[in-house]
Amino acid sequence: MFNSKILVTLQAAIFITFAGLAHSAQFESVLDSISIKKSQTYNINSWDSANNIKGVKWKWPSNESGAHDATMVGKAKFGKNKNKNIGATSVALAGSRAGISTARVSIENDPELSNDDSSIKQLFGDGNVKSLKTSCDDDGASNSTLYYKFERVAYKPVYININRSFGASGDSGSIDFLIGNAIDDVLEQNCVVTK
Numbered sequence: 001m002f003n004s005k006i007l008v009t010l011q012a013a014i015f016i017t018f019a020g021l022a023h024s025a026q027f028e029s030v031l032d033s034i035s036i037k038k039s040q041t042y043n044i045n046s047w048d049s050a051n052n053i054k055g056v057k058w059k060w061p062s063n064e065s066g067a068h069d070a071t072m073v074g075k076a077k078f079g080k081n082k083n084k085n086i087g088a089t090s091v092a093l094a095g096s097r098a099g100i101s102t103a104r105v106s107i108e109n110d111p112e113l114s115n116d117d118s119s120i121k122q123l124f125g126d127g128n129v130k131s132l133k134t135s136c137d138d139d140g141a142s143n144s145t146l147y148y149k150f151e152r153v154a155y156k157p158v159y160i161n162i163n164r165s166f167g168a169s170g171d172s173g174s175i176d177f178l179i180g181n182a183i184d185d186v187l188e189q190n191c192v193v194t195k
Helices: 004-024 028-034 047-052 062-068 117-124
Strands: 071-077 088-095 100-108 128-132 143-151 158-166 173-180
Touching: 028 047, 028 088, 028 100, 028 117, 028 173, 047 062, 047 088, 047 100, 062 071, 117 143, 117 158, 117 173
Parallel strands: none
Antiparallel strands: 071 088, 088 100, 100 173, 128 143, 143 158, 158 173
C-alpha cells in the first residue's frame, strides 16, 4: 500500500526530528515539574509532578519523597554520546513535605554545554532568558557561577544558578543547573542580586 521509499524517508525524518528534540530540550519536563502557571496562586508544585519528568530513573517513587528528607534523586543521560560517562546526569528535587521548591540537573563531562543562556534553551526549551548580576558572579578559568531569570509563556519566571567546574584539560568537568521559583532558592549564601 505504501511506497517503501516514502515510508523509509518518512521514518528517517521522524527519527531525526525526535532525536533533535530529545537533545535540544531534553530536560524541559524538569522545568514543567517546578514551574508555576501564571494563573495559579500557589508557589510550589506537589511531589506528584516528579512523575511527569521524562527520561529520569528515580531511586524511589514520588509518594516516598517524605521518607527521604523531602527529596527525589534520579539518573539520566544527556546527549547521544555512547560513552556512558559523557553526559551522565543526576537530577535532584528538593522541597518541603508540601512540594518541590528546587530542581538540580548536574551533567558530567559534556563539553558541548556552556554556562550561558544558550545552554538554558538547549536543555529547557524556548523562553526569555535574562542575565542577573549578583555579588557572587564568578567567570573564572576553571569555575564559573552565573544567575539567570527564565520566563516561558503562561508560566511565572524561574531562576537558574549555573555553576560550571572545568576539568584539568578544560574540556570536561561538570555543569549544574539549580532551578527555583524564587531567586532566594538559587542564590548562594550571602549572595545578593545587584542589578
